[in-house]
Amino acid sequence: MTTVLITGANRGIGLEFVRQYAAEGARVHACCRHPDKAHDLRRIAEGRDVVVHPLDVADQQSIRDLAEAIDDEAVDILVNNAGVYGNGSQDFGKIDYDEWERVLRTNTIGPYRVVEALADRIAASEMRRIANISSGAGSIADNTAGNSYVYRSSKTALNMVVVNLARDLAEHDITVLALCPGWVRTGMGGQDAKLTPADSVAGLRRVIAGADLTQSGKFFRYNGNPVPW
């Protein structure tokens, strides 16, 4: 049986990951900041092998508590999905630096800390995959619109975390991916987005399932196409 751990599992892409992995019979550890408020997640969890955990990826103690709760259970797939866009202005001349710190702690350092805390459980599993939900907005090469300094830089930095983790975890045969979910109709993506969470996540799951060590440290779109750095 496959065991999957998903962060930011209460809504959007994270919630859809829980839905799809649980539906195919996987055991799912679904993590979010406020389980008591995660009504959609609790509905999906009913009757499935889904365990809901509190987790704030910007809080190291919260990550340690999660690792303790997982105990020595093997985790086949870690989906580092928790992320924020950042509040306030991201325009040149009006940058909110406190908010930038908060976004980096959640989008960049948080995913690294979750890996650090769970790497031995992932190494002990069959599949040994770490999927990091990045964004096309983190691609420097594809940046033709400018702006969005806070969000873009946090995702570029996350991509660099992926490159480094791929190298540092290769000795444990762990495959580490950066993934772009596309422009998805979620709280972050908005209602004009063309892609449904269901289609995006179905694609992302295919990419994760098909990945091997030769793809570790690389950046893929939900449809499997490579994204330039």
Add this chain to the structure above:
Amino acid sequence: MPTALVTGASRGIGLEFVRQYAAAGWTVHAGARDPAKAKLLKDLAPSGDVRVHRLDVTERGQIAALAKMLSGQPIDLLINNAGMWVGENEWYGRVSDEDWMAEFRVHVFGTMAMCEAFIDNIAASSEKLIVNISSGNGSLGWDVNVGDYAYNTSKAALNMITRSMSLDLKARGITIVAFSPGFVATDMSGPDADLRPAESVGAMRELIASLTPADSGSFRRYNGATIPW
């Protein structure tokens, strides 16, 4: 003669930029965290038009004070050089949140805040140039990373904000680039580095003199070669 503003000017590459531009007859504003201790920088002052300022790029109040002092004066070239690295304390399993955020504050927020504060001075100059001292270690696609999480991610993020600024500042005629100075023998790199500061900075000055608006948003080695993102 043109005017330059250099951060992190007390030693290494920053000090060498001050030395060479001053020798070429430029007016150089040199920022150092502790001017009283910046002996090498003070020794340079009599050899040209070098003006030493107290400037810690993580202190927005100091940036604002300098911007106020230089208000209305054109700055042809801003060199965001101030940087840091904490060595093996950045490796997998060792890197602390404090060190990681400290590097984001210097490399990313410091650069951004300098650009925001001095943009009118730069736009009012004839050259209109901003050079961000990045690193080959900030390249996602170049296989030179050595697992320094804080350094690599903050330099990759610096490259991303350089790219965004190149687009956002185009209308004001500003050219902004990211440079890798090479592996230079400084206090940061140690004596094993293969390049002397004078050679690296000499080559970068030639490159700076050759920049056109078409180069804006590019990532270049000191010798002019383009580095993959």
